[in-house]
Amino acid sequence: MKYVLSFNLNGLPVDTLVKATDTLLDVLREKLNVVSPKRGCDNGDCGACTVLVNGEPVRACLTIGLTVAGKNVQTVEGLQQDGKLHPLQRAFHEHYAAQCGFCTPGMLIAAKALLDKNPKPTREQIVEGISGNLCRCGTYVEVVEAIQAVAAGKYKE
Amino acid sequence: MKKRGIGIAVGTHPAGLKGGGDPSQAQIRLKPDGTFDLLNGAVDIGQGCKTILRQLAADELDVPLENITHQNIDTDTGPMCTGTFASRVTFMDGNAVLAAAADLKKKIRDWAAEYFECSPADVEVANNKVFVKGVPEKSLSMAEVGAMVNWGGKFLVGTGAYTPGPGQQFDPETGKMTAIASLAFGCCVAEVEVDTETGVVDVLKLVQVFEVGKAMNRLLCKGQNNGGAMMGIGFGLTENVCPYYPTMDFAVQDLTDYVITTAADMPPVMVEDIVEVPHPNGPRGAKGYSEMTASLAGPAILNAIHNAIGVWITDYPATPERILKALEAAHA
Amino acid sequence: MAEYVGQPVLRYDGIGHVTARTRYVDDIQLPGMLYIKVLTSPVHKGIIRHLDTSAAERMPGVAGVITAKDVPGKNAYGLIPDQPVFTPEHIRYKGERIAAVAAVDEDTAMEALEKIKLDIEEQEPVFDPFKAMEPGAPLVRPEGNVWEFNSGKTRKIRFGDVEKGFAEADVIVEGTYTTATNDHAPMEPQVSVAYIDETDRLAIYTVSQDLYFHLGMLTAIFNLPMNKIRYIGGTVGGGFGSKNDIHCDHVAGLMALKIRKPVKYRHTRREETAYTTKRGPWTFYFKDGVKKDGRIIARYVKTVHDTGGYAGMGPYVVDKNSILVAGPYAIPNVWVDGICVFTNKPPCSSMRGFGIINGTAADQLQTARVAEAIGKDPWEVHFINAWREGDLGATQFKVEAAGLIEAMKRAAELAGIELPAHLKAMSSRGR
Structure with a gap:
């Protein structure tokens, strides 16, 4: 049995057929070929699949796909505006905050969720904000530096 | 009670396989507009070989970095590389890239010598130009050379290979085995706070310095140093696949049980630096070192724990359970 | 003189990473691609007395089943090539590969695995290396439990x-x-995509850290010359040595060679944690x-x-x-x-x-x-x-x-x- 799932993905409407058991990660990666959310654990541990649903960061692997019906889903594919990198993307690049790059999309979304709510976070708040995103390369120092730079206004247009 | 202590650890790490026998190759070709394609077979696992191999090629060819692409996509096009392991790519592939660039420069000189009607020894390849030394009017831009070479029916490809030497066996009696490509060095100072009631260890400060020969790219080194430290903290304090070793009871199944460090485990103070003692055989003096960035934090932390609470934890990782048991045994 | 060495040149692949344009192997989907699941040993040590995959092969949605019998070349790999891709008989650890199924999706492949009849004679395992060195300890391998160097047992x-x-x-x-x-615990688990390409060659998208090193092992397993395998990689989501050993490419490649269709074999995090090196x-x-x-x-x-x-x-x-x-x-x-x-x-x-x-x-x-x-x-x-x-x-x-x-x-x-x-x-x- 399949259902039609309609939602808004990075500002554009999408419809797709899904099973009731498909996670949002399955829907995005396998059905829609939106591959920025990474499949790292399917268990909610690693955070590599973090996406925004109505502005809230969620683990796509723990979210049943059908629950996003009618909602706004945002992924790294939607971060660039008018062909320009988002300040966080520039800051991550210039601070070497990605090594292998696999956790980076989830990290960026976690950082965006944090700054959207709290544009001037303390270092402790940044650490807490990304502490659910595992990075085995261990780029935490550089990720925090990148987010601090954005919060300090260094990447305004 | 919370007790603080300081510990140090030092170490060394070789580049490449023991005893050699792990070659790498590189290929650089001149395109019709004077730009270059660099091909090699090393894999970028995050360490940054796609970045530093271009840096080396651009320096050796003396051309702008943007003029060089790097491709390592498959075994149809990528020359041989033994692999990305053993902190070997900077050293081995770096040397192969330098050799390929030098070879291509020689081929460009040979071509230009015919064109300028002079000896190849008088041709200089520098500053993105090809010219005859001391004759300013005999000069071509690399773009002009690229066009003339390729549309003139020639194909200039520089190839290079490097191995630190053939594989060497251990002498069965003495273990003599003298081939080591390069040795990098490091030192780590850890400051910890141990809660003697819970056994929990907080790493307050971690200082790491690595002697790397020559840093190809200081900020890539910084990423390795800080990143390796995070893995080293896990090695020292939490990571254990078989908590009831040697049995397989309760062996971990996923990242819920196998506890690797998160951002919240970052020591509040993390300091890293490099020093450079150039290696005679390294590309521009570089050594391979980045595996070592994970090796020192663990023992530095366990030494700091001893300094804090006076008991030795001799089994890694130093879990709260082990610390409390050691304290109990010491006070019994 | 260009002097880029020593400069903080930005990562060549950095923009790719922050835009998620960097393509990892699990991001690749090929038309008609099938999914592989692997039957692994439920016991730590034993002998396979009977293996019957016919019911799995007949199941709707299943495209193929492979076992040790389907290895055309050497059923062994590794730096010291002693590990079989699929064990034909002896089981040395829990999680050792026995058979693989390719099906329309992973759920179907898992259902098919349950239809494989497997009869194992369980044997007493040894876990403690010090006990394994004692005389009379159960033998993990026929040659003995201690490796022989050129200098003997040490x-x-x-x-x-x-x-x-x-x-x-x-x-x-x-x-x-x-x-x-x-455990290496790279954020990217092991994965492989294999297909027969437009030149009728086997092509494999790999997470290997060592393309040529592994290509050599794969030629032996597939009994193919190097130029009959297009091994595509170069970008890996963290390795730390876990991708110095083949975990999926041999299985995916064997399946693609047998059924001539694109296949993906990826580890779940649990498989990654429990069964890899x-x-x-x-x-x-x-x-x-x-x-x-x-x-x-x-x-x-x-x-x-x-x-x-x-x-x-x-x-x-x-x-x-x-x-x-x-x-x-x-x-x-x-x-x-x-x-x-x-x-x-x-x-x-x-x-x-x-x-x-x-x-x-x-x-x-x-x-x-x-x-x-x-x-x-x-x-x-x-x-x-x-x-x-x-x-x-x-x-x-x-x-x-x-x-x-x-x-x-x-x-x-x-x-x-x-x-x-x-x-x-x-x-x-x-x-």
């Missing part, structure tokens, strides 16, 4: 005369240390002869490395550990006995640090205890013993471009530790 390093060193020492310091089994656990025994002034004049080390069910890189890890386990010190008398033992656990192989991280973990605790035993500051012991230019290591290699003293001086400075003047005056360039 990797022998003999430098100077340790007994003489102990006799001349003021203090003897002993210690035993262990390190645990570690590990950093093996070690036990170290150290005995040092020390002079009161801090010089370590003799170091005896006995190591036992538990390499699990197959050799993989285990013996090589012991080799590399043995070279440097005595530490970066000019010790005139060194004796190392390195032992590599097989147990009924997933095979251990390479992980960041490759034996040296374990040796360092042990030797640095031991060296700190040396300092404690003679009442010296640990810095003093490290500085006095540190290699200088031209010193010899335990396997008689010459130390070139020595730099430990320089690294220590800078670390002490950054840590706010004021070293005594006589240590600050030292240099790696001479004693």
